[in-house]
Amino acid sequence: MTQPHFPGGRCWVLGDDINTDYLAPGPYMKFGIDVIAQHCLKDVDPCFASQVRAGDLVIAGSNFGAGSSREQAVEVLRHLGVRCVIAQSFAGLFYRNGFNLGLPLLQGNTQSCGLATGDQAQLDLQSAKLSWGQAGRQSLQCTPIPAHLLQLVQDGGLVPHLHKRLARERAQSPQREQP
């Protein structure tokens, strides 16, 4: 069996109830995303912000992203290069924010998957499947992302999506164009 050709990344395994205040701590909210990102998860895992690399995956327990509407909680993860968060469950507001900012979120049974921080895993977003171990023998099938949200992520989030929509509307009614 050949190794599947999906991008791999290191896993960061976190617990339940990772809230927005851990991800984007209040005292730094007045600054730019580069500053907030340096403090991401400092009260949970002080190594995370300095050691996380582009393409890494966050594996978490239940109710990931509980708390505030501050979407910097999503933005820091994107800024730090996190490719996807796979959790047992997400807080609803964080879930919307994730896709709006182009960060895919997958729901799966992470609690019994046996992954540990530092493990390498491959992710096929389209089929919502995470695989790891020798020749990808271990895997976790997550709930596929609803079509309209997958489209949002593929567009890069809501802002590029809005650009597309406005361009379409302007093409249909030229009188609405900006001077």
Next chain:
Amino acid sequence: MGQTLAQKLVARACGARQVQPGEIVTCKVDLAMMHDSGGPRRLQPHLEKLGVGVWDPERIVVVTDHYVPATDAASQRIVHIARDWVREHGIRHFYDEQGICHVVTPQHGHIRPGMFAVGGDSHSCTGGAFGAYMFGIGATEMLGVVVTGEIWLRVPHSIAHVWTGKLPDGVSAKDMVLYACTRFGMDGGQYEAIEFQGEAVQALSMNERMTLSNMAAELGAQVGLIAPDDTTCRWLLDAGVAPQALAHWPQWHGDADAPYLERHIMDASSLQPQVSAPGSPAQAEPASVFGQERIDIAYIGACTGAKLEDLRMAARVLQGHKVAQGTQLLVAPASAKDQRLAAEDGSLGILVEAGAVLLPNSCGACAGYGSNTFAENTNAITTTARNFKGRMGAASSRVFLASPYTVAASAVTGYVTDPREVMA
């Protein structure tokens, strides 16, 4: 088959006769509320790039409350952006340094039964207390709303929290919701709609209903709805809402045969004052359990716990008492209007006489953004909604959550205290 209140509200907003839970619909937004932190400073750069204005300035409410008062250059910049932005876009409904958005916005009559509204803050579900479908969204989603006037929604299932009986004296809506958080967990709401029902809910004042709906966020629900009634209408008429704008309120209720996903019956008459242990609102036990906990700071603040009614509850406990030596009582009234009314009826005087220190009408320490956050190893008891590690200050500070009665009583004794021990 009947319809839940959530189904009726969403159906109106998306222009359908009926909607079913699970359906994805696009709704027209009646009101978009935002504050200085998640609002203009985040929207402005994108709006410029998109080259568009806002869809309807009359349907937008902007409130400065997070970086208020601005104590440094970065905070000042954020508040300035909000002031410039409302001017630039012709937004009349701007409330600058007048209190917290979830309290100030209904005080000006912007939230009415039957509306579909969004707010750029997780506690926007407070609006559900008025029979409006109101929920919190992030700044990027708010950008989508201010450009298009629309938002997508998965029609929620509904979970009924039915409170029977009558609350005992010294027990309040905050105790009800801390109890519910603990019983169902912070994800117990499953991002569905919670509908608060029953005689104990109907008996609550408008401010108390707002406390219940406010903490639908901590229950993990998208909205926390309460069907409007006479109490709602009287409050809104007082707030200056025209009677004709309230004409249709009787239609906004859940039908008895509506398909509720879960229906939980809870007895208000046996409820004791609740205190949530540091770390999560979902760790409540009767206040008496924590009687050995020494308190450095008793904090009455936030949209959850410093409205007029909250200040009155605290005053009832503090009447004739002094704050314990070694304990500080901080009071940040939720809005300038609440503060003025509390001054007029004598409640504020009682608080100050007892030794309370008054703080500005803003989110203050609750959001953990600016001044008055808790120092290392502080033991605090607060009327706020969240006590996550490090949210309100140092990671080593410990925050207990409780009602205004319980926070005031704990200020008097210097220990976590069941308010009925202090109340005459």
